[in-house]
Amino acid sequence: LKLIDEWQNMLRWAGDLPGARNLTGHWEERDTGNPTPALRYGEVAFLQNDFNEAAAQFGEAARRARLQRWNDDLAVARAQLGRGAALLKAQRDAEAVALLRPLESLGTQGYAYH
Numbered sequence: 001l002k003l004i005d006e007w008q009n010m011l012r013w014a015g016d017l018p019g020a021r022n023l024t025g026h027w028e029e030r031d032t033g034n035p036t037p038a039l040r041y042g043e044v045a046f047l048q049n050d051f052n053e054a055a056a057q058f059g060e061a062a063r064r065a066r067l068q069r070w071n072d073d074l075a076v077a078r079a080q081l082g083r084g085a086a087l088l089k090a091q092r093d094a095e096a097v098a099l100l101r102p103l104e105s106l107g108t109q110g111y112a113y114h
Contacts, residue, residue: 001027001031001034001036004023004027004037005036005040007023008020008023008024008027008040008044011023012043012044012047017044017047017048018048020040020044021041021044021045021048024037024040024041024044025041027040027041028040028041028057032064033064033067033068034064034068035060035061035062035063035064035065035068035075035079036061038057038058038060038061038064038079039057039058039061039078039079039082041057042054042055042056042057042058042060042061042079042082042083042086043082045057045086046082046085046086046089049089051086051087051089051090052086052090054082054083054086054089055083055086055087055090055092058079058080058082058083058086059079059080059083061079061082062075062076062079062080062083065079073106074110077103077106077107080099080103081100081103083099084096084099084100084103087099
């Protein structure tokens with residue numbers, strides 16, 4: 001899994017976004033319990049300006065992160081932050097604001113805690 005993640009990252013940095021999206025798509029199909037493939041697929045979709053798909057993938061990554069570890073709020077919040085950004089770029093402002101407002105409070109609390 002680490003090798004696949006590093007390979008897709010290399011493809012992204014090399015500017016081969018279609019190749020990175022193809023690789024992450026296959027990874028996401030095979031590793032359905034892991035949040036990382038959906039998160040990476042969402043990142044690539046975002047870079048390709050496919051904001052609705054990115055939002056869906058970030059949402060899936062958040063769901064998988066919660067199912068993988070019920071108390072991993074940071075992984076869920078990271079995926080939800082990506083989803084909120086994609087929703088804003090897709091001009092789905094009401095959904096984005098409803099998602100991002102609680103994350104602002106959570107981020108402030110987390111920062112104060114640490």
